[in-house]
Amino acid sequence: MIEYFVVLLSTEVERFLDKIDESARFKILYNVNKARFTMDPKLFKKLNNHIWEFRTKYDSKQYRLFAFWDKTKNDKTIVIATHGIIKKSNRTPKTEIQRAIITRDQYFAKTIK
Numbered sequence: 001m002i003e004y005f006v007v008l009l010s011t012e013v014e015r016f017l018d019k020i021d022e023s024a025r026f027k028i029l030y031n032v033n034k035a036r037f038t039m040d041p042k043l044f045k046k047l048n049n050h051i052w053e054f055r056t057k058y059d060s061k062q063y064r065l066f067a068f069w070d071k072t073k074n075d076k077t078i079v080i081a082t083h084g085i086i087k088k089s090n091r092t093p094k095t096e097i098q099r100a101i102i103t104r105d106q107y108f109a110k111t112i113k
Contacts, residue, residue, distance in 0.1 A: 001037045005069070005077040010103070013065055016084035020063070027058045032065065032081070047092060051100045054081065062087035066100035070107070080107060 009017075017025045032054050035044035046052050047066075054065040064085050070078040082103040085096055 005079045008080045012083040013081045024058045028056045028063050031056045068104040
């Protein structure tokens with residue numbers, strides 16, 4: 001199987017996962033791992049030009065991990081998950097997308113220096 005990218009979880013994602021039910025955490029991590037090999041939009045969906053989301057539905061709840069791509073390394077492509085939420089409506093909150101954009105900008109500002 002072809003691995004399309006490597007996933008790095010930020011400290012905020014790890015804190016988010018620590019706060020939720022163990023079964024939900026397992027399902028989210030399973031889906032993140034599966035997305036690395038399938039590029040299935042049901043698991044990993046593009047939200048705008050720079051931000052994507054890992055998607056998991058478990059126990060009638062919609063879990064989302066926001067992420068962005070780092071293709072600056074020649075040897076591998078990295079996807080960095082910035083933070084997670086439990087979605088409460090059909091729309092993805094713009095504030096959460098903006099939060100991911102800010103994290104992405106900070107990441108690349110540090111990487112380029």
